Amino acid sequence: MLGNFHGLDHARFMVEALIEAEKAGKRGDRAIGAVIVHQNEIVARGSNQIESADSNLIHAEIDAMNKCASFLRKHARECVIYTTVEPCVMCLSTIVMANIRHVVFATEDRYMNMKPFIQSNPYIAKRIHQYLGGIQEERSIELLKKYSPETAEVILHGHRI
Numbered sequence: 001m002l003g004n005f006h007g008l009d010h011a012r013f014m015v016e017a018l019i020e021a022e023k024a025g026k027r028g029d030r031a032i033g034a035v036i037v038h039q040n041e042i043v044a045r046g047s048n049q050i051e052s053a054d055s056n057l058i059h060a061e062i063d064a065m066n067k068c069a070s071f072l073r074k075h076a077r078e079c080v081i082y083t084t085v086e087p088c089v090m091c092l093s094t095i096v097m098a099n100i101r102h103v104v105f106a107t108e109d110r111y112m113n114m115k116p117f118i119q120s121n122p123y124i125a126k127r128i129h130q131y132l133g134g135i136q137e138e139r140s141i142e143l144l145k146k147y148s149p150e151t152a153e154v155i156l157h158g159h160r161i
């Protein structure tokens with residue numbers, strides 16, 4: 001079912017996404033990063049730029065996908081997107097529309113709670129072949145707490161405490 005995707009070193013690629021997350025946190029953006037991998041090589045890196053670009057639309061996954069949009073038109077089905085936080089409703093939908101079928105994330109987003117969303121829509125459910133969380137989760141949470149404590153709170157608890 002997953003073909004060559006079995007052999008990927010998820011932990012290693014998530015470390016690369018975490019490097020992007022830390023860069024974002026250091027410059028005042030939310031500490032969330034992403035990388036897109038094709039045949040064991042990173043083809044794009046992205047990070048949250050909500051503050052630095054003054055746009056609610058530039059999430060890490062969107063940034064990474066935009067950086068390799070033309071590559072994705074040909075090769076998306078063989079790509080895996082690694083993101084340090086579970087994709088939100090915008091990013092998951094964009095991942096589907098970009099034809100990326102494999103999603104690996106570090107920290108589950110309890111606020112957005114996307115799993116029931118995916119399961120409830122046959123179009124989306126059919127197009128997400130792999131949805132794997134918990135990879136390098138501790139390091140992702142650590143970065144969120146350090147740089148983006150409000151985001152960390154919402155993601156980890158599903159609401160503001």
Ligand SMILES: [Zn+2]
Nearest residue numbers: 059087088091
């Ligand atoms: Zn998003």
